[in-house]
Amino acid sequence: MTAKLFYQNPYQAEFEAKVVEISGSNVVLDQTCFFPQGGGQVGDTGELNGVRVIDTIKSEDKKKIIHVLEKPAFKAGDKVKGKIDWERRYKTMKLHSVSHIVMYFMKEVFGDWCTALPAALVDDKKDRSTYNFKEPLNMEKLKLVEKKTNDFIAKNVDVKTWADAKNPDYRYWKCGDIELPCGGTSVKNTKEIGRIIIEKGKKAGTGKEKIETMLADNAKVEVVQKTEPVKKESAKIKKDAEGEKSLFWADQIAQQIITRKKFHFTDDAINPPKEYVVKTSASLSGVLHIGRLSDTIRGESVYRALKDAGVKARIIWVAEDMDPLRKVPEGVPKNYVDYIGTPVTDIPDPHGCHKSYADHHVAEYFEVIDQFVNEKLEKFSMRAEYKKGNFKPYIKQILEHAKEVIEIQNKFREKPLADGWSPWTPICENCGKIITPKITGFKDGKIYYKCQDYAFEKYTAKGCGYEGVNDPMKGNGKLMWKSEWATQWVRWNVCSEGAGKEYESKNSAFWINAEIAEKVMKYPMPVPIFYEHLMIDGVKMSASLGNVIYPRDWLLAGTPQLLRFLYNKKLMKTRSFSWKELPVLYDDYDEHAQIYFGLKKAGNEKEEAHAKRLYEMSQLKGIQKPIPVRFSYAAELVQVFRTDADIIESLKSTGHYNKEVHNEIVQRLNLARNWIEKYAPEEVKIKVAEKVSPEIKAKLSPAQISALKMLASVLEKKLNETELSEEFKRIIAETKVSPQDFYKACYLAIIGKERGPKLAGFIIAVGKERVAKVLKSV
CATH class of the missing domain: 2.40.30.130 (Elongation Factor Tu (Ef-tu); domain 3)
Structure with missing residues (x-):
């Protein structure tokens, strides 16, 4: 532990x-x-x-x-x-502490029913919490929550945290009269927090509201930077006029690529290339989950932005297939432990359908990625590149300038690289492993090594004891990553490449390779596409945690366009996907479709242009017309009708059908059906009762029963959704039952739950006659 x-x-x-x-x-x-x-x-x-x-x-x-x-x-x-990273931690501590205070005052101002849902996310920028809401969000009340929170903070109240006496893993948090379970880190006193700002977030689904809290200083920074490209280390790349701030992120990067004049680390001039190359890549030793698609989807967006800007562009994909096998994945024979430490290109395919382990995974990757991108990617293999000698001039250049490469790396290391370190890693001539050869000397351009054991966490790559000589010019080995990446950029004339947010740091492999590229290889570093990784329910996707979403899983309930939409939103905003919130993502996508086709207006011209470009970049081979059926509504319909034909008839009667997108509607119904069966939370699952059970009747008051009987009679009339809603108000007034008790009684009688879909539309969808029959049994 x-x-x-x-x-x-x-x-x-x-x-x-x-x-x-x-x-x-x-x-x-x-x-x-x-x-x-x-x-x-x-x-x-x-x-x-x-x-x-x-x-x-x-x-x-x-x-x-x-x-x-x-x-x-x-x-x-x-x-x-x-x-x-103390600055990041400290801001997170402040926001984590204030999230509890906001939660307290949300309940005080709005009512005890206003409870926070799980899967909130607090980082150094915002607290993003979703609350249950049974009424439209009143912004004046929200501002009152903000005022009460700031007034409380200003009292300089001490914060205490402690572990449970019986279970030390269970911890508590207390500040004044506010006390609750909490396992996070917090400040000692509210005076450290300063003033905060509370805003309404994006849509969170029916009966929910997303509330975002920021430190006032953070909020000021966000207002300035929220539409600007990520820069940090790339601050030398100048922005154009103020109008550029409205550009979609990929268009911003394309403009940076095209307009930059000088190297980043030196004053050397950049000669515009005949063709702008965007590189994407993937390691083949890990799990193929939807997070692995992000680099290619985002890279393709920059490639498209370059073409739309009027320059010649090309997109390539490189298999990082020289990586050694580090562990035996599930589904692979246990005797593959013998291949631990061997490049994945040199390992037999355990499934027997391809020449090698690497070939199998490349085929599997492209079988999936081709469904999510517009372009047929030009593929390269690092193993093949080394064998063909395509990297020979770059290997020679790196080895001849090894001293400079070492100096660049040592600038960011507490402990300098050991004497005798080499940027070249040989493959053992005897056993074929790449992780086990330990370099013992150099002579006449050759590398001497001894093959020794190398311990991973779970497995040990067994060295064979062989002592050999390796000639880097023959390509039986590879460059270390903190030099190889630079040579890849030179080899393919790369102008831009994606990398996770961790590579933003000035001591990351990206910036070390960038300096090597410019100072050693005299090649301008690519413009980076830095992005946040996708979280699942607020946690990083990891096979060991069991929260991996595979592309085949995604396609059961989501479309390729929807994943492209998710990845093409702001790059550096922390995103957490949850199957529970899939309808919210669909709503966001549908809203952008309506803006694109002029059916809805955005806040202003810049927002509208940005929304249209985002929707456009999310499409595959043609622009998809708006689908008039919300995903959440589709999820209700597939639970109350037996066939798609019945659903289509219902949609026609309620005005939610468009013949032009019939196939898309049917597809959405199928996806919604899968979502209900596999991923949806219990609260959205519906089963319409045949009659009101004795158990439900026992929960109903005489006033509620009277209201249900009145509703049963009303449903015999010819009413549309709006007219039915008005009838609800009349029944509530005549029976003197509260609105909350009326709706609760209706849902209990019809579906056996206290909450459900929007009632009037749901009754119309199920069928007034069918619902009336149920209510009469009360």
Whole structure:
């Protein structure tokens, strides 16, 4: 179990620890200051021995804390120095503390029914919480919540946190009269928080509202930066006129690529290329989940933006297939443990349908990705490139300038690279493994090595003991990543490439390779496409956590266009996907479709142009016309009608049918049906009763029963949805039952639940006669 220093002192930013386990990029320490994502609070980032920690998560059994690193440079048993990103942590602590205060005043102002739902997300920018709402959001009341929260903060109230006496893993938080369970990190006193701003977030679904809280200083920054491209290290790349702020992110990047004049690290001039190349790639040693599609989808958007800007462009995909097998995945024979440490291109396909493990995964990747992109990607294999000698001039250049490469890397390392370090990694001539050869010397351009054991977290790559000589010019090996990436850019004349947010840091592999590219290889670094990774229910997607969504799973309930829409939204905004919230994502997509076709207006011209471009970039081979059936409504219909034909007839009667998109409507019904069966929360699952059960009758008051009988009679009339809603008001007035008790009685009688879909539309969809028959049985 990892000792949690962040509970002992949440203000401690640096520490020393021992590496207990290591598996690929996942590192477990005996103690840590890094807070793992959980309870709605994001995991910490920072450094371990100068190596970037890009995320922190809990192990599946919750006992270990896993530090996800770019490329660990140590092994089990090593002592390391850790340092968290304190500014990020401190802002997160402030917002996490204030989220509890806001929750308290939301209930005080709106009522006890206004409760926060799980899967909130607090980071250094915002607290994003979703609340149950039984009435339209009153903005004046929301501003009152903001005032009460700020008044409370201004009282400089102490915050206390403690562990449960019987169960230390269960913790509590108290501030004044506010007390609740909490496992996050918090400030000691509200005076540290400062003033906050509360805003209404985007749509969160029927009966819900998304409320966002920001620190006042953060909010000011966001107003300035929210439409600007990510820059940080790329600040030298100048923006055009103020009007550019309204441009879609991919168009902004395209403009940066086309208009830049000089290198980033030097004053060398950039000569415009004849063709602008966008590179995307994937490692073949991991799990093929929907997160792996993001790089290609976003890369294609930049490629398209370049073409739309009138320049010649090309998009390529590179298989990083020189990576060694690090563990034996599920479904692969156990004897593949013998291949641990071998490049995936040199391992037989365990399924027997392709030449190699790598070929199998490339075929599998493209079988999926082709459904999500417009362009047929031009494919390259790093193993093939090395074997063909295409990288020979770049290998020579890197080895000849190894001293400069080492100097660039050492600038960002606490411990310099060891004497005898080489940017070249040989493959053992005897056993074929790439992780086990340990370099023992250099002579006449050759590398001498001995094949020795290399320990991963779970497996050990067995060295064969062979002592050999490797000639880098023959391509039987590979360059280290912090030089190989630079050579890839030169090899294919790359002008832009995507990378996760962790590569924004100035000591990341991206910026080290960028400096190597410009100073050693005299090639201008690509314009980066930095992006946030997709979270699932507020947690990073991980096979070990069991929260992976595979593309085939996505296509059961979502369309390729919907995933493209999700990935093409703002790149650096933290996104958490939840199957429960799928209807909300569909609503957002549909709203953009309506704006694109002029059926709805955006807030202003800039927002409208941006919304149209986002929708356009989300499409595949043609622009999809708006679908008049909301996904949530489709999910209701498939539960109350037996066939699609019956649903179509109902849609025609309610005005939700458009013959031009008949196929799209049927597709949405099928997707909604799958969602209900596989992913939907219980509260949206509907089964219309045949009659009111004795158990339900026992829950109803005489006034509620009277109201239901009146409604049964009303349903014999010819009424549309609006007219039926007016009848509800009349019944409520005549029976003197409260609106809340009326709707509760209706839902209990019809579907056996206290809440349900919008009542009037639901009754029309189910059929007035059918509902009347149920209500008469009361």
